[in-house]
Amino acid sequence: LYKDANHDNVADAAEQVAQTTTDASGFYQFTGLLPGDYLIKEESQSGWTNVSPVQIDQDNLTSGQNLTDQDFVNFKFFSVSGTKYEDLTGNGKTADDIPWSHDPVTIYIDENDNHVFDPGVDLSTTTGAGGAWSIGGLTLADVGKSIYE
Secondary structure, eight states, rough: OOEEEOOOOOGGGGGGOOOOOOOTTOOOOOOOSEEEEEEOOOOOOOEEEESSSSSEEEEEEEOOOOOOOOOEEEOOOEEEEOEEEEEESSSSSTTOOOOOOOSSOOEEEEETSSSSOTTTSSEEEEOGGGGEEEEEEEEEGGGTOEEOO
């Protein structure tokens, strides 16, 4: 929490007056604040992305005023993973398939939906031992995109 003494809407290190940690449900509060202008700033966490602004400006907090619903919204990065198999019988059923043991295969998320792997554009990985693959660091923008080999 920063008291914006110079009213520039910038959380200057010298203006920090308090800090807190959320509880298990994400709730936080500051108490005993004097009237004035404040900035509430969220610390970025590894593996998460901000969906809402990371700073809330609260001008003219008055004596006895209670502010609620000063919320931050975050989204946890996610990954997709799988295994490439070789279909020995060509019947499309996995019961008789074996893990991929040939040259690595590129697996990619088609960022521009053109059904072609575009290096430098598409997120990608190659199959590892036994055909295993994983693509991490995905965000809301990646939900619903197609995965190809």
